[in-house]
Amino acid sequence: MSVAIENFVKAIYKNGKRDHNDTKPGNIAKELGISNAAATDMAKKLATKDLLHYEKYQELKLTDKGTKMALNVVRKHRLWEALLFKLFDMSLHDIHREAELLEHQTSDLLANKISEYLGNPKFDPHGDPIPNANGEITTVDTSIPLSNTEEGKTYTISRLMSDDKEFFDFCAQNGLKYGNSVLISKQFSNNKMTQILIHNNTILLNQDFTSIIYVNETN
Amino acid sequence: MSVAIENFVKAIYKNGKRDHNDTKPGNIAKELGISNAAATDMAKKLATKDLLHYEKYQELKLTDKGTKMALNVVRKHRLWEALLFKLFDMSLHDIHREAELLEHQTSDLLANKISEYLGNPKFDPHGDPIPNANGEITTVDTSIPLSNTEEGKTYTISRLMSDDKEFFDFCAQNGLKYGNSVLISKQFSNNKMTQILIHNNTILLNQDFTSIIYVNETN
């Protein structure tokens, strides 16, 4: 299966996990930086390969086979991120970019070797869960976006759901890192802004950021 | 530049280093597993990109630009081999196969990180020299094939120049490994066979193998 196909099913998988749940060709096209026409073509083709269900004008739905393929690629991506993060001093954004390419050129054998070397980690450096060799995510995700937190409570950063360089640069500068603690000092009523205290610094975040930073309540 | 192009210049580079020195399209085609016609087409195309000099029916000669590209790919290949060899318990053949794919999806930045992590090694696990970030091979190679050794002398294995699984399996079984010592117990007159002593085992090697196992005389 080609890189284009792997990226296509991965994009459907990722979009299907999001709030909007828009997996129509146009959204997948946007995710992949290709034309809508190309996405429609590809969707039809992958339907014949039993990777997804295609019905005109409807959302694209991965079959079990398609989901398995997507999870296999996601697994390799996250294992690479975990490995590069451990071995090298590189920004999360750079690591992501390398993993984006390496994920398609990695045998299952190598993926298993990486996993084993790392002690079969359950999460990558963004806090995203790493599917196991069977394509299963066994961890239960109880995290919520920062935008949904309560004023005065303390949380632990569990996921940074982004590919964006500016976002990661901002995070790196402000100690927003997987595992770190944040206190919600002020939650503005409309949830459009959140003020947090981290490392004795007060930061004001807008919804662009509070919707992709996920946290768990600290016990 | 595409994977196909990187592999093409790499094949010319490798063939140019061998005894036969046959870099006509047919030989490159054989190396890459494509048709002669495809190789001729590609050669013409790469000439327009100033990667090689093309003259009908003549050997293909890399330009400086083409050589630089080839060495950059070779560098990444050998760095990956060195890294995978260090981190994981995998056969040299499997490592080679993974590196064959990863080499094309590796930024210069990542290559430098791998190199740094490994202490800027000068050789990969086969004993092949690793070009530096400028595409220069600074080491001097004094090694000779086993077929050219002298009876009674002791040598150190310096390079195993092959991609072949059977060869590597044989090597692994018999302790034929980069850095190991061999005594030439009998060199048959026509050089078609060589009998060596390694790890207290006597092995008879034919020329297929003695021409790709390189050694240095032990001081």
Add this chain to the structure above:
DNA sequence: AAAAATTTTTAAGCTTACTTAAAAATAGTT
């Protein structure tokens, strides 16, 4: 030096993964 064998080149054609442009259907707005 001719004849035979091989290699290289040319030519035509295929598949993949795109593109743009226009038609068709859906979704949003008044």
Add this chain to the structure above:
DNA sequence: AACTATTTTTAAGTAAGCTTAAAAATTTTT
């Protein structure tokens, strides 16, 4: 409910990297 805007689909076309078949040139053998 009708009009508008957007999205999806269809259709036609392109570039990369191959293929096979046949012509042209080179190389090898006798």
